Amino acid sequence: xxxxxxxxxxxxxxxxxxxxxxxxxxxxxxxxxxxxxxxxxxxxxxxxxxxxxxxxxxxxxxxxxxxxxxxxxxxxxxxxxxxxxxxxxxxxxxxxxxxxxxxxxxxxxxxxxxxxxxxxxxxxxxxxxxxxxxxxxxxxxxxxxxxxxxxxxxxxxxxxxxxxxxxxxxxxxxxxxxxxxxxxxxxxxxxxxxxxxxxxxxxxxxxxxxxxxxxxxxxxxxxxxxxxxxxxxxxxxxxxxxxxxxxxxxxxxxxxxxxxxxxxxxxxxxxxxxxxxxxxxxxxxxxxxxxxxxxxxxxxxxxxxxxxxxxxxxxxxxxxxxxxxxxxxxxxxxxxxxxxxxxxxxxxxxxxxxxxxxxxxxxxxxxxxxxxxxxxxxxxxxxxxxxxxxxxxxxxxxxxxxxxxxxxxxx
Numbered sequence: 430x431x432x433x434x435x436x437x438x439x440x441x442x443x444x445x446x447x448x449x450x451x452x453x454x455x456x457x458x459x460x461x462x463x464x465x466x467x468x469x470x471x472x473x474x475x476x477x478x479x480x481x482x483x484x485x486x487x488x489x490x491x492x493x494x495x496x497x498x499x500x501x502x503x504x505x506x507x508x509x510x511x512x513x514x515x516x517x518x519x520x521x522x523x524x525x526x527x528x529x530x531x532x533x534x535x536x537x538x539x540x541x542x543x544x545x546x547x548x549x550x551x552x553x554x555x556x557x558x559x560x561x562x563x564x565x566x567x568x569x570x571x572x573x574x575x576x577x578x579x580x581x582x583x584x585x586x587x588x589x590x591x592x593x594x595x596x597x598x599x600x601x602x603x604x605x606x607x608x609x610x611x612x613x614x615x616x617x618x619x620x621x622x623x624x625x626x627x628x629x630x631x632x633x634x635x636x637x638x639x640x641x642x643x644x645x646x647x648x649x650x651x652x653x654x655x656x657x658x659x660x661x662x663x664x665x666x667x668x669x670x671x672x673x674x675x676x677x678x679x680x681x682x683x684x685x686x687x688x689x690x691x692x693x694x695x696x697x698x699x700x701x702x703x704x705x706x707x708x709x710x711x712x713x714x715x716x717x718x719x720x721x722x723x724x725x726x727x728x729x730x731x732x733x734x735x736x737x738x739x740x741x742x743x744x745x746x747x748x749x750x751x752x753x754x755x756x757x758x759x760x761x762x763x764x765x766x767x768x769x770x771x772x773x774x775x776x777x778x779x780x781x782x783x784x785x786x787x788x789x790x791x792x793x794x795x796x797x798x799x800x801x802x803x804x805x806x807x808x809x810x811x812x813x814x815x816x817x818x819x820x821x822x823x824x825x826x827x828x829x830x831x832x833x834x835x836x837x838x839x840x
Contacts (some may be wrong), residue, residue: 433790433800434625438633440641441613445790445800446628447620449783455526455621456784458518459537460791462614466512466582466724467646468605471596474554474589475605477510478597481554483517483536484508485546490535492546498532499525506532512583513724514792520784523622527631530617534635542602551594558588565669565836570733573671576659576832577729581651610642618791620783650726651675658833668741669836672732672748676825679723679796683821685809688721690818690825692772694755695719695732700771702751703732711747713740725796730826738838745833755822759815769810776806 436444465476484506485492499506504521506529517537519529561567571586578584588594617636619628654675663669677683695703695718707714717734736744760768779785780803793800801809 432802435794436625436629436632438637440637440639441611441643442615442617442636442639443794444628444632445616445618445794446623446625447786447790448622448624449620450622452622452783453522454520454783455523455529455619455623456518456520456787457526457529457533457617457619457621458516458787458791459533460514460516460518460616460618460788460795461537462513462611462795463515463609463646464511464513465585465587466648467609468582468585471593472601472605473585473593474587475593475597475601476515477587477589478550478554478594479540479602479605480508480510480515480517481550482542482547482602483540485550486541486543487535487539488541489539495532495536498528502528504529510587512587514795516788516791518618518784518788526619526621526623526627527634530631530635533617534639538636538639542599544599547597547599547602551597554588554594555591558591558594561588565663565665565667566733566735569669569671569834569836570731573673573731573832573834576657576671576834577654577673577675577731578651578727579655580653581649583651583724583727607644609644609646611644611646612639612642614795616791616794618787620787620790648726656830656832660835660837662839663836665836665838667735668738668838669735670733670741670745671834672831673834674730674826674831676721676728676730677723678726678728680725681723681728683825684723685806686813686817687821687825689768689772689810689813690755690821691719691721691730693760693768693818694751696772697775698771702754703734703748706747706751707734707736707744711743713737713744713747717748741835749828752822752826752828755826756819759819761815765813765815765818769813773807773810777803 433445433447468475484495499519499521502525506519508517517533521529575584617632677687695701703717707717713736714734719732721730722728790800
């Protein structure tokens with residue numbers, strides 16, 4: 430999270446740039462503050478459908494030419510959709526940066542959504558949906574969203590439903606883009622051995638003629654959560670469990686301390702409390718993790734694991750035993766120091782991925798209007814006290830407020 434530079438085009442689109450001199454690769458992307466939560470009931474899955482269709486033809490390129498433009502020079506072109514963002518991004522040798530920005534701007538702003546390609550892409554997305562449904566590790570995560578955010582767009586599956594996917598038309602896609610596009614909420618993010626001056630020149634070359642558009646989408650904060658316990662039979666061998674509870678938004682002052690708490694509970698380290706208990710001590714799971722997902726106005730905490738059906742009760746008891754210990758027993762000074770060192774080390778390693786930084790920089794500017802340096806993040810972690818973590822566990826992790834979604838094995 431080193432220093433970065435910003436430049437705003439007359440149409441409101443912002444360029445975020447960080448020069449890295451020790452690489453020949455430049456990573457760049459265009460991120461829009463549009464996601465699946467911005468869909469209307471008849472549009473569920475349309476943001477993701479747009480992401481797919483952006484590659485299928487523009488005013489000056491056919492699908493083959495879009496795919497081939499960067500691949501023939503060893504580059505990569507990709508995209509993704511989340512609840513709150515759509516991003517088109519590329520990685521190329523730095524001498525092909527102009528080509529990358531050209532393609533990214535073309536598919537973002539000039540896609541024509543050819544009707545013949547729409548029919549083909551329906552099948553592709555339906556296959557993607559079937560793939561996720563066949564994977565309990567993936568599908569249970571999506572299904573937990575609907576439990577945590579009932580009757581809210583954050584609870585909708587990003588892929589949509591079979592019914593909506595089969596109904597989308599070219600007009601639906603064009604209308605969704607026109608209704609949601611806002612050039613003040615678009616970031617062009619660039620990380621690589623490209624000077625800021627050159628980045629400005631080439632981004633303006635391809636994006637300065639995009640007209641300013643200022644659609645304001647109104648996002649409603651989720652409000653009607655009630656804990657649930659659901660059990661669904663699936664043709665699987667293990668019982669898959671998802672535990673979830675609403676938590677803090679991106680703008681909450683407790684965000685960094687809470688992230689640290691959840692890292693202690695079930696982060697990526699093998700020494701997390703949950704992994705040490707359920708896998709290393711009791712041998713009940715292959716893997717278990719806890720995640721804190723923060724949105725602009727809400728968030729949630731989730732715990733995922735799979736175990737033999739006969740071990741389900743014991744595993745659940747051990748999960749909440751570890752959560753309750755966070756509430757009743759504060760960390761010692763050495764434990765707290767080691768926790769901070771581990772977290773800061775992992776953050777520093779992730780900072781070394783230029784592509785990850787490029788994507789993080791764009792998202793952070795859209796959500797927070799700033800990008801914290803690594804030192805700023807470290808300073809927030811260093812001031813966390815053991816009592817802060819205990820208090821947050823008491824406040825944010827009441828056992829009675831957790832929802833439990835279980836896929837029960839039928840084999």
